[in-house]
Amino acid sequence: MENFKELLINCTYLIASFLFIFGIKRMSSPATAKNGNLVSGIGMLLAILVTLLDRHILSYELIILGLVIGSAIGAVLAYKVEMTAMPQMVGLLNGFGGGASALVGMAEYYNTSLHGFPDDGGKFLVSVGLSLLIGAVTFTGSLIAFGKLQGLVTGKVVKLPGQNPIVVLLILSILGLVGFGMADPGNLIYFELVVFLSLVLGVLLVMPIGGADMPVAISLLNSYSGLAGAATGFVIDNNMLIIAGALVGASGIILTNIMCKAMNRSIMNVLLGGWANTAESGSGDTDKKDLVVKSVDTEEAAMLFSGASKVVIVPGYGMAVSQAQHAVKDLMNVLEKNGTEVRFAIHPVAGRMPGHMNILLAESNVPYDKLFALEEINDDFKNADISLVIGANDVVNPAARNNPQSTIYGMPILNVDYSKTVIVVKRSMNAGYAGIENELFYMDNTLMYFGDAKDAVTKLVNELKSMNS
Amino acid sequence: MEGSSLLMLIYVFVLATFVGVELINKVPPTLHTPLMSGSNAISGITIIGSLIAAGLGEITASSIMGFVAVVFAMINVVGGYLVTDRMLRMFKKK
Incomplete structure (x- = not known):
């Protein structure tokens, strides 16, 4: 009997290991990922159940108490947590x-x-x-x-x-x-x-x-x-x-x-x-003082968008902070209704964890086939009429490409500056995390649209809607 | 599995790492957050050890630690799988 139990336990562990591997394999596409997570979860459940048969376990009180408390806390956390x-x-x-x-x-x-x-x-x-x-x-x-x-x-x-x-x-x-x-x-x-x-x-x-x-x-x-x-x-x-x-x-x-x-x-x-230690050292910013920043108001921005046929949206941590993902989705809808093509360009380190922007946009129902990784979309910015940068900074700083003195020189960036017009939604001219100036903001084809990401995008959506009606 | 199997265990570890690298490299960037939370849940497998420690029968330092470990690992497992499922349900194609 004991031998049979041991064999059963070990075989189940083998099956669970297989299910974990198979579950991760199914993570290779958004279409199969949900099923993969389920498969892996079933592996875990089997492993836990069969372990309860282990001959070393003599009493179940603490186990049951622990399982109940842990599951309850885990479930509450999982359902309460905001995507941001x-x-x-x-x-x-x-x-x-x-x-x-x-x-x-x-x-x-x-x-x-x-x-x-x-x-x-x-x-x-x-x-x-x-x-x-x-x-x-x-x-x-x-x-x-x-x-x-x-x-x-x-x-x-x-x-x-x-x-x-x-x-x-x-x-x-x-x-x-x-x-x-x-x-x-x-x-x-x-x-x-x-x-x-x-x-x-x-x-x-x-x-x-x-x-x-x-x-x-x-x-x-x-x-x-x-x-x-x-x-x-x-x-x-x-x-x-x-x-x-x-x-x-x-x-x-x-x-x-x-x-x-x-x-x-x-x-x-x-x-x-x-x-943080090198941020302030020599990026040669002195001549920036003379450069002009051009800004737009909501009405002008809406005019530009209504004339655009290809738009690329570049979200960053600022979108998460101001919970702007739903407003961004509304913007996508109203633009698409106008016949404008809308795509999203996502830098690998946008946000605070890998894939952070993707889950926020998924939450607001943006289809995942509109989200493009850096290498997929970078050559295409030159064809975009407007690149809309929402709460991103260092990941679109052209200094990474052309200023060898810059601290971020060599970092792969999204080439938004190659598009015809760049509109940057940003609260102020403050520097990004790397603590350096962003020359993108001073470029001829860049327009600053100042405001909190959610407010600014919502206003833009309303303006576009009133123009259409 | 008795003590002499150290080398076997290392074999398993090395081979599983290779499998992991091959599989994870195929996960697209758009799924990186669910990948993390999902793999996080898998690392809750340490629950197996905590169940045995918590079930030793008498209340000792070991069984108390086992109990806390069951709670921790279960938060990890249940929280990880559920939140991953919640995220993956949101991913829709047009």
Whole structure:
């Protein structure tokens, strides 16, 4: 009977691993993605149910209580969260995943210490050390990232004096403590210190990351949460955990890489709070003072739009902040009614997490086949009558192409300046995240349309409607 | 699976990472947010370990930690899958 149960459990884990892989495979197209998520969820459900048969489980009270509380909190979070707050949500979920892995590592360690360590204690203890380190770093790091995105912690770059040596020292101490813990397995204090120092390390690693660099931080923490799960798989000798953890780890690393490339920066530069330090240095802005900024009012902007046949809309974080996605969708409708072709150009780092703009526009019912990635649409800006930039700044700054002195030089940008007319919706002339002037605003074919994104676009829509009627 | 399987576990980890890289590279940018929240939910698989720790029978430091881990992992799993589903339902083609 016991043998049969064990076989059933292991076979189900195999099926669940397959379902996770298959589920992610179905994420390769928006048409199949919903089904893929369901498939992966079924894998998870099977894995949880069959684990309840495990012979090590002797009582169910705490399990049931935990399942009920966790599910309730998770469901409420999932249904209440605003689409604009999705980066915080993902940040928080990363943290819970990492925290759970660290707790399992510690629970296994305490429990094993009561019954004596196995003969190959080295492998067990190294795995415990890794799951504690990665899990705890993911936990506090994600809480700080959540705080930064939610505005509870400053979005600025925060560094201790001597930050980098302190971080290196911390990591070495943690590794050293794992070594001591292995040499003296009966003494629990070493691994308890590992947890404590790792929690501190998580805070120190995320504090220097600036607000607009959060897409990188969130992606990286996502990867960590997977690796923490894989480490826990090594602790409890479970292939399914290792497979699932490795998949998530790979996913996070790939996204991190895409984000860094889209900013033409190295991962180290982002993690060490790179931009904020160099932002003010030499971009040769002095002659900008003489340049003129042309602005338009609603009526003039509406006139231009009514004469345009091809429009490209470029959304940025400003659209999310002012919740302008529904107004933007209305604008698309009214323009299309006029026979104008409307497309959206989305920079990989627009917003605060990968794909942030896409879910906002999906929320407001913009069909996903109107959303184009940078490389898909960049050669087409020259054919656009109007490029409408809504709350984006650094990602459309031509300095990235033609000013080698600029801090953002070399970063791939959306070439909106090649279109016949550029209209920029922006609250003021303030600089973007990189802290540099945007020469786009001073160009001959650029018109500034000042105002909050939602207000400005709504006014534009109303004006266009009244012109049509 | 007994202790000697460390090398096997590493094999599995390395191969799964390769599979992950191949699959994730095919996910279009428009789905990157749901990909993150969905893969996030998968990392809640650590629930397996927490269930066993929480079910040890007596109330010890381990079972209390196991209980908290069940809560955390379940928030991760349920929150992750549901919010991903909510997002993916919004993606429509014209």
